Amino acid sequence: MIDPASRPGTPAQVQLGDDGRLRHFIDIEGLPKALLTEILDTADSFRGVQEAQVKKVPLLRGKTVANLFFENSTRTRATFELAAKRLSADVLNLDIKTSSTAKGETLLDTLQNLEAMQADAFVVRHSDSGAAHFIASQVTPRVAIINAGDGRHAHPTQAMLDMLTIRRHKGDFSRLRVAIVGDILHSRVARSQILALNTLGAAEVRVVAPRTLLPVDVEALGCRVFTRLSEGLAGADVVIALRLQKERMDGALLPSESEFYRHYGLTRDSLAWAHPEAIVMHPGPINRGVEIESAVADGPRSVILDQVTNGIAVRMAVLSMAVSGQTREREQRRQETQ
Amino acid sequence: MIDPASRPGTPAQVQLGDDGRLRHFIDIEGLPKALLTEILDTADSFRGVQEAQVKKVPLLRGKTVANLFFENSTRTRATFELAAKRLSADVLNLDIKTSSTAKGETLLDTLQNLEAMQADAFVVRHSDSGAAHFIASQVTPRVAIINAGDGRHAHPTQAMLDMLTIRRHKGDFSRLRVAIVGDILHSRVARSQILALNTLGAAEVRVVAPRTLLPVDVEALGCRVFTRLSEGLAGADVVIALRLQKERMDGALLPSESEFYRHYGLTRDSLAWAHPEAIVMHPGPINRGVEIESAVADGPRSVILDQVTNGIAVRMAVLSMAVSGQTREREQRRQETQ
Amino acid sequence: MIDPASRPGTPAQVQLGDDGRLRHFIDIEGLPKALLTEILDTADSFRGVQEAQVKKVPLLRGKTVANLFFENSTRTRATFELAAKRLSADVLNLDIKTSSTAKGETLLDTLQNLEAMQADAFVVRHSDSGAAHFIASQVTPRVAIINAGDGRHAHPTQAMLDMLTIRRHKGDFSRLRVAIVGDILHSRVARSQILALNTLGAAEVRVVAPRTLLPVDVEALGCRVFTRLSEGLAGADVVIALRLQKERMDGALLPSESEFYRHYGLTRDSLAWAHPEAIVMHPGPINRGVEIESAVADGPRSVILDQVTNGIAVRMAVLSMAVSGQTREREQRRQETQ
Incomplete structure (x- = not known):
């Protein structure tokens, strides 16, 4: 029936x-x-x-x-x-x-x-x-x-809580450049975020990752692709670090956590490339010293706990x-x- | 004290x-x-x-x-x-x-x-x-x-929800013939059902099972015993399949699941022996293809989900x-x- | 921050x-x-x-x-x-x-x-x-x-429920002699009880235990120390048995449960040393026949279930x-x- x-x-x-x-x-x-x-x-x-x-x-x-x-x-x-x-x-x-x-x-x-x-x-x-x-x-x-x-x-509720956080801190989407950094390949969050940002009319959506952590044809979702953090963060209003889904990695896609951190970690230094008033987000749970420096996660630009609320x-x-x-x-x- | x-x-x-x-x-x-x-x-x-x-x-x-x-x-x-x-x-x-x-x-x-x-x-x-x-x-x-x-x-609340289901579909118990089919021996449900049906004045309570799955002296509970499904279902207004409690069987009481299904399974064919407006019940969880055919469990005579409600x-x-x-x-x- | x-x-x-x-x-x-x-x-x-x-x-x-x-x-x-x-x-x-x-x-x-x-x-x-x-x-x-x-x-809520139980049964603390019996060494309850009793002005707080189950310098918490049950219970208005925290004992601090029971168990006999209207308490779960005799735990002086309430x-x-x-x-x- x-x-x-x-x-x-x-x-x-x-x-x-x-x-x-x-x-x-x-x-x-x-x-x-x-x-x-x-x-x-x-x-x-x-x-x-x-x-x-x-x-x-x-x-x-x-x-x-x-x-x-x-x-x-x-x-x-x-x-x-x-x-x-x-x-x-x-x-x-x-x-x-x-x-x-x-x-x-x-x-x-x-x-x-x-x-x-x-x-x-x-x-x-x-x-x-x-x-x-x-x-x-x-x-x-x-x-x-x-x-x-x-x-x-x-993971659509995660994407929408990110949108709410961005809107409450930055207002209108149409002027925002948003950079999503990290393991795009294994992330159900990234895909939902890119779709939501485009639907809501963000000026520019960027993904920043090593080639091994980028899905094939990721541009088709509606984003610009960067493999260098300095370029991907340049002038960004919103920086979203993704969690390194260690438990979802089967093979040797990553050289090492410390190498990832050196090239893609959000630190006080790397954040200097972004807009001076950029906010920093992370879906949690955080791997401190892998995707993000503690001083950034707990710092004045972080809105990570606001995301939880x-x-x-x-x-x-x-x-x-x-x-x-x-x-x-x-x-x-x-x-x-x- | x-x-x-x-x-x-x-x-x-x-x-x-x-x-x-x-x-x-x-x-x-x-x-x-x-x-x-x-x-x-x-x-x-x-x-x-x-x-x-x-x-x-x-x-x-x-x-x-x-x-x-x-x-x-x-x-x-x-x-x-x-x-x-x-x-x-x-x-x-x-x-x-x-x-x-x-x-x-x-x-x-x-x-x-x-x-x-x-x-x-x-x-x-x-x-x-x-x-x-x-x-x-x-x-x-x-x-x-x-x-x-x-x-x-x-399992008295199970028996009472079965009684409620029967009453809501068939009304007065005094004209009903109810057939309980399957593993009577290991079923705490069957015992409670037989007692409730008799107290509520059902016209006839039948149990239908192979001898190895019948308790000694089951007639004393107030029921007629059948070992052939065709006879047990003949003209029945209500047909209750019991779950084969595989986890409670210690020895070799059963030849095999497929043999049980061939002789005692409720199928569109075997259900033809019952009254044309008979309802079909099962306490769940269902073993499809063991006690009951999917087409019967999901069919128009099934009131199994109504039992849950x-x-x-x-x-x-x-x-x-x-x-x-x-x-x-x-x-x-x-x-x-x- | x-x-x-x-x-x-x-x-x-x-x-x-x-x-x-x-x-x-x-x-x-x-x-x-x-x-x-x-x-x-x-x-x-x-x-x-x-x-x-x-x-x-x-x-x-x-x-x-x-x-x-x-x-x-x-x-x-x-x-x-x-x-x-x-x-x-x-x-x-x-x-x-x-x-x-x-x-x-x-x-x-x-x-x-x-x-x-x-x-x-x-x-x-x-x-x-x-x-x-x-x-x-x-x-x-x-x-x-x-x-x-x-x-x-x-374990401060345990101590306060004990205080509530004592006050509801015995009223004013200032006239009470309270004996705490058993494994003081491993008990977070005992320490909280002694502190609460002293703050509330109990006349005398006693601990009763074999030397191996007494912390060093326990007197400093504000209590008199007894190693003989007969002396520790003498005239006590409130007797609190502690649970023998078997899972927290690493070594051979105790000779055996039966020997503990013989020397420190609350029995109808040993309770005779206390005040005739003494109440008996235990934080639970009880080891019957180890810290306390069943006849005492379930007897008229026991307020153990009242503690739970x-x-x-x-x-x-x-x-x-x-x-x-x-x-x-x-x-x-x-x-x-x-």
């Missing part, structure tokens, strides 16, 4: 309802500028909530958010858990490795069971690229699926928007069948 | 207060029809809550429900956790294997400590038959004990009824001692 | 704000009697909450309490989790061993990230003495740090006091910078 809510097609088509509003949040690709801006505006309003005495709004009261982490990530899970709780949702943390899939139940059955328990949103982290899209399009289309990182593919606000935004998109669709279907 | 609330005796006596109301929920055996019907009626009212925009009622606000899973079961734990949260209770998940029992504390001490922390209900899953009854009668009689499965003995409602019902039964008793004791 | 809220100095200085109110709770040492009494009075008021139908107050609604257990302790974590939930806080349980520290992030980064997620309190359990103090003074001074046990150093109340008290102390400071800083 095919659920009429299931939609084959690109993530962009799956993510939006007929009315153009968010129903899943899986990938930046194909999302219009107006929607990204709506996410940033909504997140901005939640920044105020976070600083209030009572950091809680009743938007998702009586809703259930299930954290499905097929790949371990304590930090990302914690931000989604806090985001959901501050929206007053009930949160269910499922350790998928010890669950019924071990008893021979298919993943599909597990997900449909959770849907039958009336979960309203699944936060999905998976090592396979496309996992969140598959679930949203084929398995449980009526549950709001939030991609919390799938393989090397995408913005991460909660962005996750509150996409959770509340996608769940309310699904609720609207359900209401509409109910009215149509009456 | 013997707690005056502790009552030796059968589970039936332990479960009910002097006023005949539920104070623990441990076993179907001995519970009167009126009480089972009250559980179903209460659960029915919670189905409405589950479909509302705000899936939450304040019945157990300020109460504490502790999940004590001595045996792992992610799915059952999740349903109890959601049920408790939708009643607005605070939920404590305890991983008993890593707890103080490892430090040499007896289980009895652990439970009495939790009682001293003012827990209102324990949801207990244990591999030993009788564990929930022992706790309710001997250890912490003033905490509402809900049996979430004990050894091969009982009803599971939350039934667990909300027994939690709220048992906690309020205990609260009433406590009030009464307070008044008597004044 | 040095956070102006960070204060080097002793735990006592770090714990209190300029107005003398609690902002962290790390160690009994140096805390004035008035503050300990305020904790006891506040906890007393929460005992009433615990016995109410709705065991919940809205004091920390919209606040976030993170449980950071670097050392496993299911029971202590459960009491803090319940305390925070009954104050209406959102609770985040972090299993630090599987978190980002494994990915090469420093502990410092993890904690500052959690602060950036707007956590209001960290409950810290760590095997290193001084860990909670280090975090409060150097890492996240604006987050209320509650020490849930650090190495052999301190008081533990929730004391944890509610220090959480709410420290979080409100931090909130007051933040308000003040905001006004000063305007």
Whole structure:
């Protein structure tokens, strides 16, 4: 039986309802500028909530958010858990490795069971690229699926928290030169960032990395490629260091950590190439002395901890928007069948 | 010091207060029809809550429900956790294997400590038959004990969610022929189902299994025994497939999974023996191609996902009824001692 | 960048704000009697909450309490989790061993990230003495740090729940002789108890142990030392048995458990040396037949389960006091910078 809510097609088509509003949040690709801006505006309003005495709004009261982490990530899970709780949702943390899939139940059955328990949103982290899209399009289309990182593919809430951080510090995107430095090849974050920056109209997006850490055809995503840090940083308004995903490197792509640091590390010296008021970002967790010097990470230009705070606000935004998109669709279907 | 609330005796006596109301929920055996019907009626009212925009009622606000899973079961734990949260209770998940029992504390001490922390209900899953009854009668009689499965003995909330599913689809039990198919021997579910169906007045309860998977004297529970699927299913209104508890089989009781499927699997073909409007149930997790064909599990007669939804409602019902039964008793004791 | 809220100095200085109110709770040492009494009075008021139908107050609604257990302790974590939930806080349980520290992030980064997620309190359990103090003074001074046990150093909430239990049963401290029996050497509890009893003005604090289980210079903490149980218990109003921390003993400090029990075990016989109305306490988990006879642990003089109930109340008290102390400071800083 095919659920009429299931939609084959690109993530962009799956993510939006007929009315153009968010129903899943899986990938930046194909999302219009107006929607990204709506996410940033909504997140901005939640920044105020976070600083209030009572950091809680009743938007998702009586809703259930299930954290499905097929790949371990304590930090990302914690931000989604806090985001959901501050929206007053009930949160269910499922350790998928010890669950019924071990008893021979298919993943599909597990997900449909959770849907039958009336979960309203699944936060999905998976090592396979496309996992969140598959679930949203084929398995449980009526549950709001939030991609919390799938393989090397995408990490859209990370990209959006970066956009929120840039906008809060630098304002209008149209005059900004943004340099993304480091392991572009293994980074699901970089791809989502480049897409978001282009959609939001950044003046120039640059990637800076050794050839061995650059994907083939990276220019096609819409960025200029640099292999020298001095050139890549020249005059940049925003500098984003990526984490060296050591656990994802199979072979000998890198000479050594210290050599990487010498050529691509963000230090007080190398940062001098950038604009004097450039901000420095990093998705965390930081490898001090590998991608970034401690004096920079903890210095006056660093907005790294601000990114963390913005991460909660962005996750509150996409959770509340996608769940309310699904609720609207359900209401509409109910009215149509009456 | 013997707690005056502790009552030796059968589970039936332990479960009910002097006023005949539920104070623990441990076993179907001995519970009167009126009480089972009250559980179903209460659960029915919670189905409405589950479909509302705000899936939450304040019945157990300020109460504490502790999940004590001595045996792992992610799915059952999740349903109890959601049920408790939708009643607005605070939920404590305890991983008993890593707890103080490892430090040499007896289980009895652990439970009495939790009682001293003012827990209102324990949801207990244990591999030993009788564990929930022992706790309710001997250890912490003033905490509402809900049996979430004990050894091969009982799984009463599963049986009650099956009853709710049957009643919502088929109405009055008195005209129904119900066939339970598969591994009766190792199933704590089957025993509870047979007892509940008989108490609720089902016209006929049948079990269908190879001799090696039938307990001795199963007829004494109140059922007709069939070893051929064609005869067992003939004209049945409700067909319940049981899970093949592979992990509980020690010896060579079964020839092979494929042979089991050939003789006892629910397929589109074998289902033709049942009533044309028969519903098909399974407690999950499903072994596709062992107990049931995918086309049947996902087909129009399957109510398997509906069982999951009803599971939350039934667990909300027994939690709220048992906690309020205990609260009433406590009030009464307070008044008597004044 | 040095956070102006960070204060080097002793735990006592770090714990209190300029107005003398609690902002962290790390160690009994140096805390004035008035503050300990305020904790006891506040906890007393929460005992009433615990016995109410709705065991919940809205004091920390919209606040976030993170449980950071670097050392496993299911029971202590459960009491803090319940305390925070009954104050209406959102609770985040972090299993630090599987978190980002494994990915090469420093502990410092993890904690500052959690602060950036707007956590209001960290409950810290760590095997290193001084860990909670280090975090409060150097890492996240604006987050209320509650020490849930650090190495052999301190376990101040345990000491305060013991004080609450003593005060509720025996009233005024100034006439009480209190005997602490057992493994003083490895006990972070004993040190905190001795300090609290002296601050609160107990008439006499005694420790009773074999020489091998006594720290050097224990008298300096303010106690009389006994190596014979008969002398140590003589006329005592309160008898506290300590847990034999078997997992913390490296060498052959003890002849055998049975020999310990024979000389220092609290039995119906040995208890006869104490005052006829003496109460018996134990921090749990109990080793029956090692530190204490079952007939004593479960007997009429035992207040062991009452300690557990008081533990929730004391944890509610220090959480709410420290979080409100931090909130007051933040308000003040905001006004000063305007």
